[in-house]
Amino acid sequence: MSEFLIVGGGVIGMMTTLQLADAGHSVTLVERRCCGQEASWAGGGIVSPLYPWRYGPAVSRLSRWSEGFYPELALRLREESGVDPEYRQKGLLYLRVEDEARALEWAREEGKRLERVDADFLYAREPQAAPGFQEALWMPTLGSIRNPRLVSSLRTRLAAMPRVTLHEEVEVTGFEVAGGRVLAVQTTRGDLAGGQVVVSGGAWAAGLLETLGVALPVRPVKGQMILFKAPPGLVQRVVLMDGRYVIPRADGRVLAGSTLEECGFDKTTDAEARASLRASATAIIPALADCEVEHHWAGLRPGSPDGVPFIGAVPGIDNLHVNAGHYRNGLVLAPASTRLLVDRLLGREPILDPTPYALEGRC
Known part of the structure; x- marks a missing residue:
């Protein structure tokens, strides 16, 4: 025992x-x-x-x-297992944040780095982001890992x-x-x-x-995601807009997610969600419209x-x-x-x- x-x-x-x-x-x-x-x-x-x-x-x-x-x-895990989890700390760009004032107040209260940046800053860091934005929010310390x-x-x-x-x-x-x-x-x-x-x-x-x-x-809360087969460097960091996001991987692939669905333990995927995720991703990074959707899946979050x-x-x-x-x-x-x-x-x-x-x- x-x-x-x-x-x-x-x-x-x-x-x-x-x-x-x-x-x-x-x-x-x-x-x-x-x-x-x-x-x-x-x-x-x-x-x-x-x-x-x-x-x-x-x-x-x-x-x-x-x-x-x-x-x-x-x-540690890379050294001990031989499998690299691919932790990347390249920051996150927020586009079109409705509660920006609250976000900046929270950052001041928490001592968290979050700042308003202008268009030059945005497009210097993410040239393929959707055009026309005059500002964004930037969190430079954010990381991502290839789960x-x-x-x-x-x-x-x-x-x-x-x-x-x-x-x-x-x-x-x-x-x-x-x-x-x-x-x-x-x-x-x-x-x-x-x-x-x-x-x-x-x-x-x-x-x-x-x-x-x-x-x-x-309770289970379903989330559907898609994966684009994109060329390396097309997307450099996490970009978030209107509750949807794109996440680059080291090999160039780009994840886009995700839905929120209350449907029990059903993990099936559907064409409507796929189209919605693709539309959100291409609204953030228009060049993804020319990339193949390589995979589409669903998982069940433990809602509380x-x-x-x-x-x-x-x-x-x-x-x-x-x-x-x-x-x-x-x-x-x-x-x-x-x-x-x-x-x-x-x-x-x-x-x-x-x-x-x-x-x-x-x-």
Whole structure:
């Protein structure tokens, strides 16, 4: 029996496993598919909420801590796994921001670099941006990471760690509970036991806890994205306009996203969304109209009230914990939210006040 059993092998589950194993503990990670193939793979990889000033302090605190952690994490994973997560810190350009005054006020309050720039600045940095803009907002510190490579590097690193046991293609069906403790996690391949159990199942977390009579307000929210096969250098940095964005990769490919759809666990794609995403992308970077749409996919975000994740102990069950409900910011908040939970699990001083994320009083 491992000291810790993690249910859900997305970026939250894998980062939790990595930190616990780094601290010298044995960890078993159980994933219903292959690790990192759901929302962690499907997202865009921007290491910031899209419009950070529109979130409350609970999300902002996690985001601020995580953003500073990613350069170090990416370097470590590249060295230890041989897979480069392709962290790029080239900034973000905001076009047509309706609440610009609030954004600049937020930046002053938070000590965050965000400034209004003129057309010369905009087109010097992004020559292919849509013409006609007289100004933009510029956040020079923003980074992005190639999330499929991030999850691949995390999985590769975990698979090489002797204290980590990975169970993939294994679905959790329930929990055996007695005396206020989880005795075993029931799966399609038999029961598994762990001293402490963490549910980090993303959009599926609510269904897992429902088997215990715990009503976790986390729901799936579909997001569709497309990928352009573009020449290297066409787009240099993340550009955001009217809630849609383009994200360049090192090989020239450009992601464009994303939709927000309330349709349960349906992950099908459709022509209407594809056309809408293409129209948004070409409105930001007109030259993308000449590029092939190479791929179109959908993922399921774990939606939660106000986008504030649930991080901490499940009331009434001594050894059960949850880390889920990050909505659009799972990858953004993953380093801080996993560190916060691991601090609690190991009895360390937490990096942040855990109160806003507790389940008690919110479920």
